[in-house]
Amino acid sequence: QINWLGYPGTMGAPFMDYLMADPVIIPDEARADYSEQVIQLPHCYQVNDRDQEIAPEAPSRADCGLPDEGFVFCCFNNAYKIEPNLFDVWMRLLAAVPGSVLWLFKGDAEVEANLRREASARGVDGGRLVFAERLTKPKHLARHTHADLFLDTFPYNAHTTASDALWCGLPVVTRPGETFASRVAASLVSAIGGPELIAPDIGAYEALALKLATDKKALGAVRKKLKANRLKTPLFDTDLFARHLEAAYQIVWQRHREGLPPAPVKVPAGVEAG
Structure with a gap:
């Protein structure tokens, strides 16, 4: 059996033979932390669709509950991923960038009330937290x-x-940790050619976010790079990903046919499925 996408980490179970990953998610020195044999794809382990539809007309800022002007930090992750030390950083960023807001994904009323209360406790007006309603994916x-x-x-x-x-x-500013789930965004950002968005620690994360929020030229350069790289780098090359995945399956299946036990698999970047 192969663990892929279902759970971002080791299962620690003898019935799970392999875990799909990549060099950023599981560096060689971290393999001992996983009970599975690691299948190392050459680029990001997460498949991404290069044909996703973006609606031709976006809702207005007013429709989104956003102010007419001001810098918009956002995070559309589930609220359970927000922990206190990180929230401290976010509130310091709002305090440091006048007129800015933090755009979050709308949860239940208790979540919103709690986050607004925590913002106020850190000296930030809870009204500067804006919650995005659920929409269709293109919108x-x-x-x-x-x-x-x-x-x-x-x-x-x-x-x-x-x-x-x-x-x-x-642009996505991220700070990788030591676990699988804490390195996914770094893998994604690396696969689109944006290593400058990866911060080594929480202090650097805060400094980088503040730099991009207060330096229009720097932010513009990153956005221009991401736009240029979107269809030229591996992250959204779905066909390339499929070839690498097929090659991994072939290696694993061939070992099984030969009666060999599971072993680490490294798929070269230039491999083509047979």
Whole structure:
């Protein structure tokens, strides 16, 4: 059996033979932390669709509950991924960037009330937290145009939400940790050619986010790069991903046919499925 996408980490179970990953998700020095044999794809382990529809007309800022002006930090991750130390950073960013807001995904009323209360406890008006209503996927992607910077969560990163942001040309600032789930956004960002968006620690994460929020030229350069790279780098090359995945399956199946036990698999970047 192969663990892929269902759970971002080791199952620690003898009935699970392999775990699909990549060099960013599981560096060689971390393999001992996984009970499975690692299948190392050459680029991001997460498959992404290069044909996702973005609605031609985005909801207005007013329709989204956003102010007419001001920098928009966003994070469309589930609220359970937001932990206190990270929220401290986000509130310091709001305090440091006048007129800015934090655009979050709408949860239940208790979640919203709790986050607004926690913002107030940190000296930030809870009204500067804006909650995005659920929309169809094309309209949700379209409204990313109103966001300026996506702030990743850790230790449980954005997964699909980071892919969505990058597909829309929205920079994602992330800080990888040591676990599988804490390295996913770094893998995604690396696969689109944006290593400058990866911060080594929480202090660097805050400094990078503040730099991009206050330096229009720097932010513009990153956005221009992401737009140029979107269809030229591996992240959204679905056909290339399929070839690498097929090659991995062939290697695993051939070992099984020969009666060999599961072993680490490394799929070269230039491999073609047979």
